[in-house]
Amino acid sequence: AEPEAFAAVDTARIETASGGDEWLTYGGTYDEQRHSTLTQISKETIGDLGVAWTYDLATNRGVESTPIVVDGVMYVTSAWSIVYALDAKTGEELWVYDPAVDKSVGVNACCDVVNRGVAVYDGKIYVGVIDGRLEALDAKTGERLWSTVTVDQSKPYTITGAPRVANGKVLIGNGGAELGVRGYLSAYDAETGDRIWRFYTVPNPEKQPDGEASDAAFEKIGNVSWGDEGAWVTDGGGGTVWDSIVYDDVKDQIIFGVGNGSPWNRAYRDPSGGDNLFLSSIVAVDAETGEYKWHFQTTPGDNWDYTATQSIILADLPVGEGGATRRVAMQAPKNGFFYVIDAETGEFISGDAYVPMNWATGLDENGRPIEIADARYGDTPYLQTPGPLGGHNWHPMAFNPDLNLAYIPAQEIPQAYARDNRFESEPVGWNTGADFSAGVPPIAPPEVAKMLRSTLKGRLIAWDPVARAPRWTVEHGNAWNGGVLSTAGGLVFQGKLTGEFAAYDAATGDKVWSHDLKAGGASGPGTYMIDGTQYVTITTGWGSAFALAAGFGYDETVPSTVGKVVTFKLGGTAEIADPDFPMIDKTPKGEAFGDDAMIAEGAVHFARNCAVCHGPLAVSSGVLPDLRWSAITGNQDAFRGVVIDGNLAANGMVSFADELTPEQAETIRAYVLAQAYAAQPAE
Ligand code: PQQ
The missing domain is CATH 2.140.10.10 (Quinoprotein alcohol dehydrogenase-like superfamily)
Known part of the structure; x- marks a missing residue:
């Protein structure tokens, strides 16, 4: 009624x-x-x-x-x-x-x-x-x-x-x-x-x-x-x-x-x-x-x-x-x-x-x-x-x-708190004056994630x-x-x-x-x-x-x-439908590149700009894409198109051109790929 x-x-x-x-x-x-x-x-x-x-x-x-x-x-x-x-x-x-x-x-x-x-x-x-x-x-x-x-x-x-x-x-x-x-x-x-x-x-x-x-x-x-x-x-x-x-x-x-x-x-x-x-x-x-x-x-x-x-x-x-x-x-x-x-x-x-x-x-x-x-x-x-x-x-x-x-x-x-020595006052993006990369190893195998979880x-x-x-x-x-x-x-x-x-x-x-x-x-x-x-x-x-x-x-x-x-x-007898487990291809989508210094720099930029949505260590819970498995990491132009040019802004992934140079974005790509390789099962 x-x-x-x-x-x-x-x-x-x-x-x-x-x-x-x-x-x-x-x-x-x-x-x-x-x-x-x-x-x-x-x-x-x-x-x-x-x-x-x-x-x-x-x-x-x-x-x-x-x-x-x-x-x-x-x-x-x-x-x-x-x-x-x-x-x-x-x-x-x-x-x-x-x-x-x-x-x-x-x-x-x-x-x-x-x-x-x-x-x-x-x-x-x-x-x-x-x-x-x-x-x-x-x-x-x-x-x-x-x-x-x-x-x-x-x-x-x-x-x-x-x-x-x-x-x-x-x-x-x-x-x-x-x-x-x-x-x-x-x-x-x-x-x-x-x-x-x-x-x-x-x-x-x-x-x-x-x-x-x-x-x-x-x-x-x-x-x-x-x-x-x-x-x-x-x-x-x-x-x-x-x-x-x-x-x-x-x-x-x-x-x-x-x-x-x-x-x-x-x-x-x-x-x-x-x-x-x-x-x-x-x-x-x-x-x-x-x-x-x-x-x-x-x-x-x-x-x-x-x-x-x-x-x-x-x-x-x-x-x-x-x-x-x-x-x-x-x-x-x-x-x-x-x-x-x-x-x-x-x-x-x-x-x-x-x-x-x-x-x-x-x-x-x-x-x-x-x-x-x-x-x-x-x-x-x-x-x-x-x-x-x-x-x-x-x-x-x-x-x-x-x-x-x-x-x-x-x-x-x-949480490990440390001063962010790169801090500049700018009311855009996450900007806390605390360094989220402090104490985090640049390349972290799955055991690190497991240890953190424990x-x-x-x-x-x-x-x-x-x-x-x-x-x-x-x-x-x-x-x-x-x-x-x-x-x-x-x-x-x-x-x-x-x-x-x-x-x-x-x-x-x-x-x-x-x-x-x-x-x-x-x-x-x-x-x-x-x-x-x-x-x-x-x-x-x-x-x-x-x-x-x-x-x-x-x-x-x-x-x-x-x-x-x-x-x-x-007395309720209804069922909750089973969730789907989307099939995710958990393999790297490109060749690894970059020396240790580049990857370490990428880790810092990732921690500052990406981690709050895509997860520290580039490990995502799956709500937003896990970048380790993302197709755009295999291609410099595609990655730049999203991170710098804002090609996916309509999905909420806006341009980070105000925070990152294209060269810095490339260090992030090197870091994410390194994380993807580190997470592969041992042969
Ligand atoms: N929101 C959540 C959530 O919904 O899971 C958790 C938090 C927020 C926090 O831990 C926050 O610190 C937080 N802070 C602000 C803020 O400082 O303005 C806003 C929000 C929010 O609106 O969801 C959160």
């Missing part, structure tokens, strides 16, 4: 209905606990859980969307910001909206052309588009109602995050701090698309007012934390708000997470050595006006891509005087500390390491990290954990308010924020696993990179169920109830930062695959 209304959602409905029968906002509820009150699927019944339906998202790029479910309709996004409306009971397609992005913008996306989902309000669907647009669609038809450009499109801004809506305002941030932008959060009128306020996270280079909501915050506290020189003055300083945005309906404030510095290396960004507010901070502003309320900086003077954009969860916890309840914000940002801070004041309550780390020995009484000096890297590489992919990334964390446990999709992905770890941690320690832990044997769903059925759901979708006993961590998704299970799962049946749903696929920038992290058993929505119910 046709719903009577499509997405007739307002703030009151999100407050009362979401996290029960419906899933009306990215994090499940405004508090973003990703905890559902539904109990039909429970420890007792879960043995019967099977696939109800699947829907093909027709992309081999990363899928990170949490579906929104309202009035019987599921709204879900895929790569390139495409929006799908599906019948939530059957998976039947209602409409598809493609914002028709010029794919050459893909090169601005540090971490794949992903999208984490939509927001719904008053009959409209809101999507942030990878090229910087914010758009409103008619919930019933998918017709575009308004579109507004939220960024300066001459700069490498992108949008991957889900908008949030409260009281008629749509909130959206952006990404781009690896390439050089100035971050901010904006609020738009949900009806008209007019901008209402904007909060910059980094001062403007003259430290003058912008005429925006953030002005007072910089005058009061921010400006003094920045020097007058350094790459930030031309490159924007970073501080992108690319993921977590939380509406706190108790205090009518927006609490959001701010990203890393641009460039990463503070010695280049701001040689004066300041804390650089509001990089790597959690910030609260008034929801109506955007006016500053408080902030807590997790990583002062960020030097390592330690974003504080990871999930922020609000909850009431007995952490006050004598066990009194306090409303808190919790976050497990990239830097490896789990923080509990007061949601009303931003006051630091506690912070403890949730993963091993070697950049800080702990926190002082104000929550400031006690740094290990060598971690502020110079010429000598410092092998550090967490690395830039973090102890926890965008994979949503969940919280069970009955058990007071936070479920962290944690990981260990170390250093990666991942685990699901049930973190007790009152006891400040893990209650239980499940080791996964691989990094980059999925977001988490908690339910009142006493369950915790999580997907894995390897395709396993599992449910654990929320109190003990015992695995009670699992199903093979036949694709990566990275997204945050959701749950909803229609006509007396509870469904659990997850979007699956490949891609994202890890698949592009850490191809060696995948082993041969991982299929290259097409994204899907996979929805489960008790």
